[in-house]
Amino acid sequence: MMKKFRFAILMLVCMTGFVSTSCSDELTSTYSQKYRVMCGFQVVSYRELTNVIGNFGQFATIRQSGDKIVMKTLQSETRYNLDALSKDFRFGLGGIIVGTDNWGNYRAFDLACPNCDRNDYRLTLGENGVVTCGKCGIKYDLNNDGVILSKGNGTYESPRGLYRYPISYDGVRINIVN
Numbered sequence: 001m002m003k004k005f006r007f008a009i010l011m012l013v014c015m016t017g018f019v020s021t022s023c024s025d026e027l028t029s030t031y032s033q034k035y036r037v038m039c040g041f042q043v044v045s046y047r048e049l050t051n052v053i054g055n056f057g058q059f060a061t062i063r064q065s066g067d068k069i070v071m072k073t074l075q076s077e078t079r080y081n082l083d084a085l086s087k088d089f090r091f092g093l094g095g096i097i098v099g100t101d102n103w104g105n106y107r108a109f110d111l112a113c114p115n116c117d118r119n120d121y122r123l124t125l126g127e128n129g130v131v132t133c134g135k136c137g138i139k140y141d142l143n144n145d146g147v148i149l150s151k152g153n154g155t156y157e158s159p160r161g162l163y164r165y166p167i168s169y170d171g172v173r174i175n176i177v178n
Helices: 002-021 047-053
Strands: 037-042 058-065 068-072 077-081 096-100 106-110 123-125 130-133 139-141 147-150 167-169 173-177
Touching (some): 047 068, 106 167
Antiparallel strands (some): 037 173, 058 068, 068 077, 123 130, 139 147, 167 173
16 A cells, blocks of 8 residues: 555656646747847827727738838738837847737737748738748638648648737737737
């Protein structure tokens, strides 16, 4: 009886150690900390943001290109000058995807494919909140927390979902900071 009890205790200790060390913070956290994001925009100053924040299932991309901020939706693309306040913004690896999902929740994701993991392999916005990587072909669903819809060309056996960032909107200003 005592041997069974010792064995049970030993198994419990081993399992507890395995569970506590088997997952990294990146895999268990809702939001990614892998790439630094820090930006904020007054929504009414940017046509693309006004369109996506007020409409469920709509998204826009935001990235820096030289001395400009490029904002793009399915319908438009505008280049805005970087001002003194926005010159220190951080846009993750490839830029940011921001919008409102089909349930009215504000969402922010990295614009770079998390599997190719390079700033020049950006995702392309498509209909119904679907984004696609031009390199590996993986498709993601922005309306469902960036989950994988299809594996694309099969380059990655176990692809990961999109890097997601915390976003807040107070009716005037969007802030994305991790």
